[in-house]
Amino acid sequence: MSTNELLSLTRDLATAHLDALPTRRVGSAASYDELLAAMGGELPSGPTDPERVIRELSSAADPGLVATPGPRHFGFVIGGSLPATLAADWLTSTWDQNAFSFVLSPAATAVEAISRRWLLELLGLSPDMTMGIVTGATMANFTSLAAARHAVARRVGWDVEERGLFGAPEINVLTSDESHVSVFASLQMLGLGRSRVTRIATDDQGRMRPDALKTAIEGRSGPIIVCAQAGNVNTGAFDPLNDIAPVVHGAGGWLHVDGAFGVWAAVSPTMRHLTAGLELADSIAVDGHKWLNVPYDCGFAFVRDGNAHRAAMTLEAPYYVKSPNEVRANHNFVPEASRRARGFPVYAALRSLGRKGLVDLIEGCSRLASRIAERLVTHPRVRVLNDVVLNQVLVQFNPPDGGDADAYTADVIRRVQDEGTCWLGGTTWHGMHVMRISVSNWSTTEHDIDVSAEAILRSIPD
Ligand SMILES: Cc1ncc(COP(=O)(O)O)c(C=O)c1O
Numbered sequence: 001m002s003t004n005e006l007l008s009l010t011r012d013l014a015t016a017h018l019d020a021l022p023t024r025r026v027g028s029a030a031s032y033d034e035l036l037a038a039m040g041g042e043l044p045s046g047p048t049d050p051e052r053v054i055r056e057l058s059s060a061a062d063p064g065l066v067a068t069p070g071p072r073h074f075g076f077v078i079g080g081s082l083p084a085t086l087a088a089d090w091l092t093s094t095w096d097q098n099a100f101s102f103v104l105s106p107a108a109t110a111v112e113a114i115s116r117r118w119l120l121e122l123l124g125l126s127p128d129m130t131m132g133i134v135t136g137a138t139m140a141n142f143t144s145l146a147a148a149r150h151a152v153a154r155r156v157g158w159d160v161e162e163r164g165l166f167g168a169p170e171i172n173v174l175t176s177d178e179s180h181v182s183v184f185a186s187l188q189m190l191g192l193g194r195s196r197v198t199r200i201a202t203d204d205q206g207r208m209r210p211d212a213l214k215t216a217i218e219g220r221s222g223p224i225i226v227c228a229q230a231g232n233v234n235t236g237a238f239d240p241l242n243d244i245a246p247v248v249h250g251a252g253g254w255l256h257v258d259g260a261f262g263v264w265a266a267v268s269p270t271m272r273h274l275t276a277g278l279e280l281a282d283s284i285a286v287d288g289h290k291w292l293n294v295p296y297d298c299g300f301a302f303v304r305d306g307n308a309h310r311a312a313m314t315l316e317a318p319y320y321v322k323s324p325n326e327v328r329a330n331h332n333f334v335p336e337a338s339r340r341a342r343g344f345p346v347y348a349a350l351r352s353l354g355r356k357g358l359v360d361l362i363e364g365c366s367r368l369a370s371r372i373a374e375r376l377v378t379h380p381r382v383r384v385l386n387d388v389v390l391n392q393v394l395v396q397f398n399p400p401d402g403g404d405a406d407a408y409t410a411d412v413i414r415r416v417q418d419e420g421t422c423w424l425g426g427t428t429w430h431g432m433h434v435m436r437i438s439v440s441n442w443s444t445t446e447h448d449i450d451v452s453a454e455a456i457l458r459s460i461p462d
Helices: 003-020 034-039 050-065 085-097 105-122 139-153 181-189 208-217 241-250 262-267 306-313 343-374 404-417 446-458
Strands: 132-135 172-176 196-202 224-229 254-258 283-287 299-303 383-385 394-398 425-428 432-438
Touching: 003 050, 034 050, 034 299, 085 343, 105 132, 105 196, 105 262, 105 299, 132 139, 132 306, 139 181, 139 224, 139 283, 139 299, 139 306, 139 343, 172 181, 172 208, 196 208, 196 394, 208 241, 224 241, 254 262, 262 283, 262 343, 299 306, 343 383, 343 394, 343 404, 343 446, 394 404, 404 425, 404 432
Parallel strands: 172 196, 172 224, 224 254, 254 283
Antiparallel strands: 132 299, 283 299, 383 394, 394 432, 425 432
């Protein structure tokens, strides 16, 4: 089979998968052992015909695929892939560009430069912010906090890139009590420690309390980094950045905002107020593969102080061919050297949606989140625990006899997962086991929401 024929076959397999996506069982249908048996076996001692490899991979993997890009996966915070982004991602693999530098791919360089400009304009941020395209919000948090570490150490005369943290002035790190685990993972990787941070109290929706931050910051001297968030992973709530930023900046600190998915509210005229003060952040972490609906993997680190961003990330070696001065050097904004040209699907998302399409996507998902909450609370045993301001809903199920709500809720979640119409998971929220619903996919319709709400309600035991 020629490469052309192999790709045609692959296209047929891919489109068959896409056609089945809206209606297939959402969760996996195979066990781990079954998948190992279907795909494993001995290490091949010689070549296998590529057509056979692809056909067998496709059929063996299929039962173990989760319909995460489909319209009824409401677990975690999972976006789908807009048609243009999927197509651009195919081209990205075909072109196999190394997005590292201009000499390796002028096109991948230009597309990142254009995406940076468009994203900053859409989000209402300073056009001077620098941007790195990374694998997701975890690495965006890492990259942003590396820039923060550089800047706050430099302010006290310490070069952290050259000297590390050995003998360095202590850096005060203050996070929200509700900061995402990836913030702590980033601090851990940066030598700032996960548990030596000061965690600032939050309110009933998980928003950082500015008064608590003020009290915690008062009297501190030396470098300060504060990690706030736009879009709590459970409730979707936003930290009051307008109140937080002056406290941080008044103390000479750096304000980082983890806005993995919540930041996109800034594009909507009706929801923008939620992100008020975002423009005051020194760095912002955002995901592409969540609400922008580009395929995995993709995230953005935006930094106001471009010198700090570059200082924390710059890679130089004698054999690197220097880019012309006016040209973006992609590798100076991310931890990696060689990497996938993720800018192409980002560009495709922004062009295919335009401003209006993106607003419709964000407002549409948020409307659907409210719709499922409204459907669910019609049942006497259902309690929605958060203000549904974005795309996230937290649900508790209460047994008729006033018994163990945690066990009862866990049982409902398991039944919904087993039933297969939709998929969602659970978490602990303020000491309670609750169901999390996240609506983040361009292809989810009102019908998907209604059948999913019915499936959830059917799963409530008598
Ligand atoms: C608020 C927040 N920050 C960071 C992350 C980590 O993102 P990623 O899994 O893309 O690295 C998530 C993921 O859900 C998130 O919700």
